[in-house]
């Protein structure tokens with residue numbers, strides 16, 4: 001990985017330094033430019049914080065810094081407003097200096113000298129970012145919210161010139177599926193501020209709960225804010241289970257104002273999202289007259305997309321929304337309001353006389369055009385309040401409403417279409433920005449919605465699609481990480497899912513693309529982890545996960561962290577610092593449980609990897625299949641004989657076929673006595689993974705003439721939900737070179753007739 005080196009820089013009459021800048025400046029997101037100087041600045045109890053008088057935003061930036069510094073150091077720092085910019089900077093002072101010569105509006109220049117610190121910026125926001133950088137320059141202890149004893153508070157002398165790459169740097173939080181208390185929303189905002197995010201997208205309403213008080217419609221929070229119970233497990237589990245507990249929560253307008261103000265002091269603009277026309281079950285439960293059928297409706301207690309949506313033919317809907325948005329616009333001073341627009345099924349509109357009348361009267365082409373009509377009308381309401389509309393990319397279907405900003409989530413096409421039409425876009429594609437997706441092996445992770453998005457993948461994200469020319473690219477405002485909370489019930493879990501992926505995204509959004517280097521990011525992240533440890537952030541430690549791979553009788557173990565040592569055991573016990581380290585591939589001659597973890601500074605910060613290797617006669621042997629798996633290939637060419645068995649929640653090891661029979665023919669390469677053949681299959685009927693109807697094994701010595709060695713019919717109707725089943729055949733020592741297995745597909749799913757999957761793994765031969 002390339003690193004930044006500062007070569008000989010002649011800086012006024014100070015001594016010349018030759019230093020590896022990035023090893024001293026361990027800030028996330030990585031600043032644009034940093035030159036290290038000699039010495040360091042020490043923050044002491046009598047350090048003074050100077051800021052301009054009569055500029056409230058500047059006072060806010062300075063006071064924020066004083067607040068966090070006081071909390072960590074325990075010092076009572078003195079803030080001193082000045083009237084005119086001081087000509088010389090006094091010893092032991094930290095200066096917030098308005099400076100018109102700093103080019104970018106959110107940019108800053110941070111000068112850390114042994115005697116003083118100066119943060120120069122054109123705007124208070126720039127000064128705030130400078131202060132965040134300074135805070136990180138004091139080291140991980142500065143993350144503490146209680147005084148750290150016996151710490152010295154020094155920051156390496158340097159000059160940092162910095163500004164963001166994108167004007168929109170967002171993080172989102174869904175408070176509908178699960179509700180999070182005011183205190184946590186503030187903490188989340190603090191965490192965003194540290195990473196120089198400037199937008200918080202607050203997803204306040206959805207099918208499962210309306211979470212913002214609207215004075216004119218109190219039933220929204222009274223009825224729409226409560227669901228009877230909540231789904232347990234995954235939405236695709238069959239049969240569904242519920243917890244039987246009422247789940248309620250909403251923010252009063254006073255609380256909203258408090259949070260808006262809190263965010264303002266951290267230079268974060270909140271974008272409220274009020275979902276329409278879909279994801280509206282909670283609102284309809286409160287005011288059923290706003291739906292096409294008139295109800296009754298209930299606040300959703302499971303996850304997904306619901307057919308009952310706001311009626312687009314009813315003028316009352318628009319009156320209601322105008323009233324709601326009037327209150328929302330008054331609460332949120334930012335220029336944007338997000339109106340959702342995603343996942344709106346048109347079933348009800350198709351059958352609704354009022355909607356059909358509207359389509360005819362407005363000469364609309366179809367229901368998609370009706371959705372555009374809906375969004376346009378809402379856009380007019382917003383512009384009367386001086387607000388701009390943001391919507392998910394579905395708002396393009398049926399015609400992109402003029403002036404709307406598109407949030408592109410189903411890939412980047414929506415964003416591309418918007419910028420080609422000369423409108424703004426914010427990128428949040430599921431592929432790189434969905435922090436509700438798994439970040440590591442699902443078998444070891446807490447239950448999540450699905451997907452797979454690693455820290456590295458987030459870091460490698462490029463928000464500007466390469467198909468855009470420069471003029472178009474300017475319309476990409478930035479990107480955003482989304483934290484949908486169907487499977488995220490607690491604040492701790494929000495932190496776990498959001499961090500450190502949000503750290504990576506912050507760098508994608510802030511740092512110039514050519515200054516981004518993954519290896520260097522990971523190095524800085526290790527230090528940043530300590531900062532977050534001091535804040536008590538429950539970030540995911542998957543960075544320290546150990547990966548195992550099996551090849552030709554040997555297991556190799558590796559981890560992302562170049563500084564870590566992988567320790568392992570083969571006796572089923574957890575690795576200890578004294579366990580053997582992984583220096584060369586480990587030979588396996590019998591079935592073994594490998595346990596491994598990454599040792600860093602004498603500790604195991606990550607989790608212990610456990611892999612069961614089944615050493616058997618077919619291990620590593622090649623086989624043929626007449627139907628090839630398209631997506632679920634088990635990750636390796638011969639995954640059915642690779643010694644490791646698929647786990648319940650991870651589809652990584654399973655070999656899956658859709659609407660086809662399995663018929664592997666394994667070549668043992670020599671005539672081999674066979675006692676027993678076992679095979680596992682996965683059942684996940686909610687995911688359309690069904691058991692085979694039967695499994696039969698055959699043996700052969702020439703690969704052409706096969707003799708049946710046993711057949712098992714599976715009692716498929718008893719196998720629902722999620723489970724792993726094993727089927728074994730005793731062959732009593734018969735000698736054979738080839739083994740063929742035929743697993744017959746289930747066929748179409750009951751009721752729906754959908755194509756089903758068959759997932760097998762590890763055909764083990766003893």
Ligand code: TNX
Pocket residue numbers: 342343392409434436449484485486
């Ligand atoms: C799709 S993203 C949704 C949300 C879900 C999310 C889960 C979007 C605009 N709609 O309602 O929570 O997927 O990943």
